[in-house]
Amino acid sequence: MIEFEGLPESLPELVNPVMVCAFEGWNDAGDAATGAVLHLEEVWSATQVAEMDPEDYYDLQVNRPEIEIEDGVRSIIWPTTRISIARIPLATRDVVLVHGIEPSMRWRSFTQELLAAARELGVEMIVTLGALLADSPHTRPVPVSGTSSDSDLALRLGYEPSSYEGPTGIVGVLQDACATAGIPAVSLWAAVPHYVAQPPCPKATLALLTRIEDLLDVPVPLGDLAEESRAWQLGVDELAAEDDDIAAYVRQLEEVVDTAELPEASGDAIAREFERYLRRRASEPPKP
Secondary structure (H helix, E strand, O other): OOOOEOOOOOOOOOOOOEEEEEEEOOOEHHHHHHHHHHHHHHHOOOEEEEEOOHHHHOOOOOOOOEEEEEOOEEEEEOOOOEEEEEEOOOOOOEEEEEEEEOOOOOHHHHHHHHHHHHHHOOOOEEEEEEEEEEOOOOOOOOOEEEEEOOHHHHHHHOOOOOOOOOOOOHHHHHHHHHHHHOOOEEEEEEEEEHHHOOOOOHHHHHHHHHHHHHHHOOOOOOOOHHHHHHHHHHHHHHHHHOOHHHHHHHHHHHHHHHHOOOHHHOHHHHHHHHHHHHHHHHHOOOOO
């Protein structure tokens, strides 16, 4: 059994748990993926149950610890990967949330330790989140692609098999480890407009959360994220309006997207959006 720093002696018995993971760094353009997990930790009041030993996996000269002072008490915050549990009211499953930094070394040991934790918690499926810079216009819905290491699961979800070849990050290594271990796994990637790479990108975070809501069939309160996404888009509109080259480039990207079939405008997409609305309504406490 893998032991984590801070792991309680008696773990809670979880209901149909799914693990959702995101890592800062190479896999996280616009902080969109980690932003999604942090949002879920907050809106679902997740409780941290474990964290990995930073000395095993991180170069502390690259990812330095930070000093924090709270209520006059000084402490060191170490770079690490943390595991939290979210027990969602009226939902049919619990969610294990993993938020960390891409490790500096010993990736295979890191993934095996994480998979050991998943087994210990009874996780039924692992969902990894990522975000990449792409030729996508900020004025259109952020594309989110899905792949799976399980062919049956990919077929059921309508995901295309990944044809990517080239360098990978910890998300790709974790997906491969899941396939080897026979653990169903899904990877969701948001395409962040490359000409506005500066984080955060709330619109991409919102797109990932919407796909998570559909995948897990669990309502996700959005809070202020929708308004933040609109404000982000307006801000980029203003920047593009000040640069003729950028404005022309955005129009070119829009034409490419608009000539393709937009799944967001399909009847199935409209039906899914209505189902999300009903789920969120059902999860809200009754008004006095």
